[in-house]
Amino acid sequence: MSLNKTDKERVKAFWSKVAGKADAIGAESLARLIVVYPQTKTYFAHWKDVSPNSPNVKKHGKTVMGGVADAVTKIDDLKGGLLSLSELHAFTLRVDPANFKLLTHCILVVLAAQFPADFTPEVHVAMDKFLAAVARALAEKYR
Amino acid sequence: MVEWSDQERSIINSIFASLDYEDIGPKALSRCLIVYPWTQRYFGGFGNLYNAEAIKTNPMIAAHGIKVLHGLDRAVKNMDNIKATYAELSVMHSEKLHIDPDNFKLLADCLTIVIAAKMGTAFTADIQAAFQKFLSVVVNALGRQYH
Numbered sequence: 001m002s003l004n005k006t007d008k009e010r011v012k013a014f015w016s017k018v019a020g021k022a023d024a025i026g027a028e029s030l031a032r033l034i035v036v037y038p039q040t041k042t043y044f045a046h047w048k049d050v051s052p053n054s055p056n057v058k059k060h061g062k063t064v065m066g067g068v069a070d071a072v073t074k075i076d077d078l079k080g081g082l083l084s085l086s087e088l089h090a091f092t093l094r095v096d097p098a099n100f101k102l103l104t105h106c107i108l109v110v111l112a113a114q115f116p117a118d119f120t121p122e123v124h125v126a127m128d129k130f131l132a133a134v135a136r137a138l139a140e141k142y143r
Numbered sequence: 144m145v146e147w148s149d150q151e152r153s154i155i156n157s158i159f160a161s162l163d164y165e166d167i168g169p170k171a172l173s174r175c176l177i178v179y180p181w182t183q184r185y186f187g188g189f190g191n192l193y194n195a196e197a198i199k200t201n202p203m204i205a206a207h208g209i210k211v212l213h214g215l216d217r218a219v220k221n222m223d224n225i226k227a228t229y230a231e232l233s234v235m236h237s238e239k240l241h242i243d244p245d246n247f248k249l250l251a252d253c254l255t256i257v258i259a260a261k262m263g264t265a266f267t268a269d270i271q272a273a274f275q276k277f278l279s280v281v282v283n284a285l286g287r288q289y290h
Contacts, residue, residue: 035268036275052268105252109259109271116260121177122195124256128178 003129008075010126015072017118018111025110026065027058032106040099068107071134078137090141097142100135107131145280147222154273158258159219164212167261171254172208173198179249185242211250218281226284233288244286251278 003011018025031052034041047056067085074081089095108128112119119127147155176183177195189204191197198204214232221228236242255275259266 032268032271036272105255108256109266112256112260113263113266116263119256119260121174121199124174125178 001129001132003075003126003133007126007129010123011072011075011130014118014123014127015069018115019069021114022065022069023058023062025107025114026061026063026068028061028110028114029103029107030057030061030064032109033103036106037099037102040102043093043095043099064103068131068134071130071137075130078133079140082134082137083140086138086141089138090143097135097139100138101132104128104131104135144223145225150269151273151276152222154270155219155222155277158270158274159216162212163261164209167254167257168208168210168212169205170208170257171250172211173201173204174257175250175253176204178253179246182246182249185240185246212254215281218277218284222277225280226287229281229284230288233285236285237289244282244289247282247285248279251275251282254278 034044034050034057035052041050044050044056044060047054049056051057067082071078071082079086108119108124108131111127112124176186176192176198183192186192186204186207189207190201192201192204217228218225236244255271255278258274259271262270
């Protein structure tokens with residue numbers, strides 16, 4: 001299920017449309033993750049305020065989406081390009097990779113809600129494949 | 144037994160009360176067939192599924208999408224007993240249709256995304272949580288009688 005030329009073109013084209021709202025998309029996606037999948041809050045026990053509208057969630061959502069934006073620029077070599085991020089997730093954060101799928105789903109829901117006309121089924125499948133590839137690259141160093 | 148808060152019941156009833164089945168049904172099913180192409184294995188007799196455009200305009204798929212979406216109506220009316228309500232449907236999906244139950248989740252995810260696109264910002268995190276909880280109970284019930 002690797003990215004073909006059409007997938008990459010679709011991801012880059014769609015991303016150029018939504019990049020301006022990346023921070024808000026990130027904040028919204030992370031907020032939904034902790035509300036819809038409360039078990040994910042276990043990774044944020046060190047935050048006093050884990051409510052969906054908290055400054056921590058907004059800031060972290062922005063960080064995560066920054067990573068996604070970066071991944072778009074490295075779409076031709078995600079494993080190589082995301083190497084240090086993979087090491088971070090594998091050795092320091094140790095987020096169970098199952099959670100990447102949950103966050104991916106939340107990101108797709110936010111994209112659909114905010115860009116209903118542009119988030120066509122064709123764009124949806126390209127973005128889903130892309131985020132799955134990013135997740136695989138992030139999990140690369142786990143074991 | 145699944146516990147539903149008053150708010151969750153209200154959310155589910157509200158979504159289905161204002162649902163345009165003829166619009167959402169076809170969109171959800173066709174999106175599933177496009178985003179997860181292996182699901183097309185169950186639609187061998189449905190005509191041209193050759194590309195996304197063909198799937199989106201296929202009238203048999205559209206009709207089937209409406210039928211599947213209406214299939215959720217009984218769950219909405221029997222939220223406290225979805226498992227029993229769908230026992231027969233589960234047997235049918237297993238023994239007659241031979242659908243891998245993992246596919247139910249794929250369709251549920253596509254339906255969530257189509258509803259999100261329709262409702263926009265009105266599809267809040269709380270509403271998403273309630274809707275996904277409802278769909279996961281349905282998905283569970285449909286897979287329950289497989290053996």
